[in-house]
Amino acid sequence: MMLSGWGRYPAVDCQLERLRRHEDLPGLLHRGTTLIARGNGRSYGDAALNPELTLSMLAMNRMRAFDAGTGLLDCEAGVPLADILNTFVPRGWFPPVVPGTSLVTVGGMVAADVHGKNHHRDGTFGAYVESLTLAGADGTTRTCSRTENADLFRATLGGMGLTGVILSVRFRLRPIETAFVMAEALVASDLDEMMALFEASRDWRYSVAWIDCLARGARLGRGVMTRGAFMERATLPPRLTSDPLRPAPAGKLQVPADVPSALLNRVSIGIFNALCYRRGRRRARAGARPVHFDRFFFPLDRIEAWNRLYGRRGLVQYQCVLPKGESAVGIAALLERVAASGQGSFLGVLKLFGPAGEGLMSFPMEGYSLALDFPVRSGTRALLDGLDEITHRHGGRVYLAKDARCAPERVREGYPRLDAFEAVRAEASGARPRFASELSRRLAL
Amino acid sequence: MNERIETALVIGATSDIGRAIAHTLAEDSRTLQLAARDAARLQREMQDHRVRTEVAVTAYRCDVLDEDGGVSLLDALDPLPDVAVCVVGLLGDQTESRRDGTAAEQVMRTNYVGPALLMGALAERFEQRGSGVLVGVSSVAGERGRTSNYVYGSAKAGFTAFLSGLRGRMATSGVHVVTVKPGFVYTRMTDGMDLPGRLTATPEEVATAVVAAIRRRRDVIYVRRLWRPIMFVLRAVPERLFKRMSRL
Ligand SMILES: Cc1cc2nc3c(=O)[nH]c(=O)nc-3n(C[C@H](O)[C@H](O)[C@H](O)COP(=O)(O)OP(=O)(O)OC[C@H]3O[C@@H](n4cnc5c(N)ncnc54)[C@H](O)[C@@H]3O)c2cc1C
Numbered sequence: 261m262m263l264s265g266w267g268r269y270p271a272v273d274c275q276l277e278r279l280r281r282h283e284d285l286p287g288l289l290h291r292g293t294t295l296i297a298r299g300n301g302r303s304y305g306d307a308a309l310n311p312e313l314t315l316s317m318l319a320m321n322r323m324r325a326f327d328a329g330t331g332l333l334d335c336e337a338g339v340p341l342a343d344i345l346n347t348f349v350p351r352g353w354f355p356p357v358v359p360g361t362s363l364v365t366v367g368g369m370v371a372a373d374v375h376g377k378n379h380h381r382d383g384t385f386g387a388y389v390e391s392l393t394l395a396g397a398d399g400t401t402r403t404c405s406r407t408e409n410a411d412l413f414r415a416t417l418g419g420m421g422l423t424g425v426i427l428s429v430r431f432r433l434r435p436i437e438t439a440f441v442m443a444e445a446l447v448a449s450d451l452d453e454m455m456a457l458f459e460a461s462r463d464w465r466y467s468v469a470w471i472d473c474l475a476r477g478a479r480l481g482r483g484v485m486t487r488g489a490f491m492e493r494a495t496l497p498p499r500l501t502s503d504p505l506r507p508a509p510a511g512k513l514q515v516p517a518d519v520p521s522a523l524l525n526r527v528s529i530g531i532f533n534a535l536c537y538r539r540g541r542r543r544a545r546a547g548a549r550p551v552h553f554d555r556f557f558f559p560l561d562r563i564e565a566w567n568r569l570y571g572r573r574g575l576v577q578y579q580c581v582l583p584k585g586e587s588a589v590g591i592a593a594l595l596e597r598v599a600a601s602g603q604g605s606f607l608g609v610l611k612l613f614g615p616a617g618e619g620l621m622s623f624p625m626e627g628y629s630l631a632l633d634f635p636v637r638s639g640t641r642a643l644l645d646g647l648d649e650i651t652h653r654h655g656g657r658v659y660l661a662k663d664a665r666c667a668p669e670r671v672r673e674g675y676p677r678l679d680a681f682e683a684v685r686a687e688a689s690g691a692r693p694r695f696a697s698e699l700s701r702r703l704a705l
Numbered sequence: 706m707n708e709r710i711e712t713a714l715v716i717g718a719t720s721d722i723g724r725a726i727a728h729t730l731a732e733d734s735r736t737l738q739l740a741a742r743d744a745a746r747l748q749r750e751m752q753d754h755r756v757r758t759e760v761a762v763t764a765y766r767c768d769v770l771d772e773d774g775g776v777s778l779l780d781a782l783d784p785l786p787d788v789a790v791c792v793v794g795l796l797g798d799q800t801e802s803r804r805d806g807t808a809a810e811q812v813m814r815t816n817y818v819g820p821a822l823l824m825g826a827l828a829e830r831f832e833q834r835g836s837g838v839l840v841g842v843s844s845v846a847g848e849r850g851r852t853s854n855y856v857y858g859s860a861k862a863g864f865t866a867f868l869s870g871l872r873g874r875m876a877t878s879g880v881h882v883v884t885v886k887p888g889f890v891y892t893r894m895t896d897g898m899d900l901p902g903r904l905t906a907t908p909e910e911v912a913t914a915v916v917a918a919i920r921r922r923r924d925v926i927y928v929r930r931l932w933r934p935i936m937f938v939l940r941a942v943p944e945r946l947f948k949r950m951s952r953l
């Protein structure tokens with residue numbers, strides 16, 4: 261069946277099977293093909309695709325244990341983040357790290373070692389994983405943690421499913437008093453100002469900025485930064501006190517069909533970006549205000565299948581991180597290149613990362629990360645190759661969970677611990693890797 | 706209408722449809738009773754409910770092919786449930802069923818004999834109490850014997866007829882019987898089959914329909930609904946013609 265990632269590019273005909281119980285895994289491995297685990301397909305490119313066998317983990321969605329004393333949750337890898345939120349927010353718990361959508365699985369969060377708006381303070385999701393169970397090529401299940409199979413543990417955090425099938429994960433939730441975030445918007449009129457805002461907001465748990473990708477010259481890097489922190493019960497305004505830990509509302513907006521990608525042109529993107537900027541200014545004047553976590557962390561989840569807005573050919577996301585010292589110059593060069601190309605990006609997102617974690621292939625490193633969305637068009641490839649060059653020149657790397665087109669050598673250069681990763685992977689699965697994806701083939705991993 | 710169900714029992718709770726029904730029932734029941742033949746896997750389902758919800762869950766081992774036809778389950782149930790849903794079934798392999806009498810018998814017993822005896826025994830106890838809802842998951846395959854799966858289909862036909870008769874008998878006793886006829890559902894049973902999207906439901910859809918049918922005291926439901934008119938037409942096709950439609 262035709263499968264793709266969230267970007268709907270590339271689409272590949274894959275043999276799809278569903279794992280319902282771990283006892284069935286040896287039988288599937290017995291077929292002798294290579295395979296890759298797939299969560300909810302929210303990675304953008306080709307990471308969760310394998311024509312020979314793609315193993316859906318969505319039916320492995322049982323919760324196994326929760327310790328209300330410590331916040332330690334043990335669940336199967338196919339449990340959606342949204343389920344965890346619906347179950348535990350009303351009880352006063354929140355995941356330590358969440359990506360920009362709640363429609364991911366726990367397995368996908370581990371395999372991509374996802375970061376949130378709090379990376380500068382809290383690191384990646386992997387940092388909160390106490391242990392996981394991993395099924396290897398021979399069908400045996402190993403418990404991996406910092407003390408048991410430690411190398412395999414470090415390779416699996418951010419390992420993009422290439423070390424085996426994650427069956428279950430034990431990780432720590434963090435207590436919250438309310439479901440509301442005190443959020444504040446701040447406007448920056450250029451990149452220097454923006455980075456100064458990030459530095460000044462280090463003590464805020466969450467921070468993220470939207471960047472106007474069409475602004476150039478003196479206004480290059482202008483945008484709106486949002487910072488926030490969970491509210492305590494005592495600070496909640498009276499109108500919210502009746503149900504301080506309310507979960508996300510149900511119901512979604514629909515994008516009816518594929519929107520012609522011609523709608524996304526210089527003019528519409530220009531208007532959109534200008535509107536965002538104006539709205540940001542208005543919000544900045546309004547000052548800090550309580551926002552429900554669902555709107556703060558997952559604004560796009562209210563719109564079903566918004567990826568269709570990018571038209572039939574799909575979209576690619578370009579996300580890179582540059583080391584701290586190179587960020588000011590490097591991010592400016594990236595934005596300049598995008599603005600010059602005229603292929604504006606609807607969503608330009610800037611985040612500040614703290615130090616790299618333990619995952620051998622984890623994406624974050626200390627510095628700034630920029631993420632951009634582009635509809636797939638004839639000139640897109642050339643533009644992205646150009647961006648790669650800038651990223652490389654400044655010692656940065658791209659995020660594999662978003663990638664669909666990067667060249668193997670760029671990834672080798674960007675991930676210095678790749679050799680260590682490959683060694684662990686070879687040891688775990690022998691000379692011929694059993695766990696492989698379109699991404700690993702493309703990148704010769 | 707939407708009052709809480711005190712106690713709900715799901716037999717076949719380790720199936721995809723059974724799991725979905727149990728989760729939907731857990732949202733507004735006080736106690737959930739799960740029954741299945743594999744104790745270890747049942748334990749995992751029970752644990753899942755315990756972590757997610759406040760509902761009280763108990764597990765019971767039940768194999769409908771056991772000597773006593775699962776009647777020991779009834780004695781174990783504490784309390785007697787207000788709603789009991791039986792999801793047990795086996796598609797089997799038609800070719801194998803044709804060649805091997807034991808295989809055919811297992812399909813017949815799993816879809817008809819076992820579930821019917823169990824539902825019948827439950828009905829007796831519900832009748833004594835004077836209340837309760839029984840739900841049997843049968844199939845559209847029981848509407849007419851088709852070349853491709855008539856062993857399974859005939860057993861489902863038996864189960865459907867049994868439920869229909871039981872419903873009639875219980876009509877004056879305060880006990881209600883619901884027959885559920887799914888068309889295609891994406892589950893372990895149909896893995897690898899090429900199913901038509903418009904006619905194929907998810908287990909969650911079946912679960913929502915089942916709980917709505919319990920609340921509204923419906924007699925027979927089709928999931929998806931489109932199957933009702935389709936089966937209406939299919940039943941009307943004369944046998945002379947139907948026998949040539951062998952590919953169905
Ligand atoms: C709107 C949006 C916003 C996002 N924001 C962020 C963000 O802020 N930060 C961030 O870090 N990411 C972000 N992402 C990316 C997303 O969090 C990751 O791609 C995540 O891995 C997706 O999880 P999934 O369950 O959908 O996995 P899939 O996309 O299905 O798979 C992703 C990778 O995980 C592997 N995998 C999945 N399950 C298993 C398993 N059980 N065992 C082994 N390997 C497995 C797959 O093989 C694949 O390599 C965003 C994505 C979207 C669509």
Ligand SMILES: NC(=O)c1ccc[n+]([C@@H]2O[C@H](COP(=O)([O-])OP(=O)(O)OC[C@H]3O[C@@H](n4cnc5c(N)ncnc54)[C@H](OP(=O)(O)O)[C@@H]3O)[C@@H](O)[C@H]2O)c1
Binds near residue numbers: 845
């Ligand atoms: N999928 C469809 O397209 C479809 C269409 C119409 C009707 N149905 C009906 O829906 C019901 C659920 O099926 P499903 O699709 O969810 O497939 P399934 O997962 O194969 O469900 C069958 C269930 O029956 C249980 N079972 C089999 N033999 C048993 C026995 N001797 N004692 C106790 N339990 C036994 C199985 O237990 P284990 O979990 O231990 O294997 C399993 O839980 C079945 O009655 C099926 O006929 C399905």
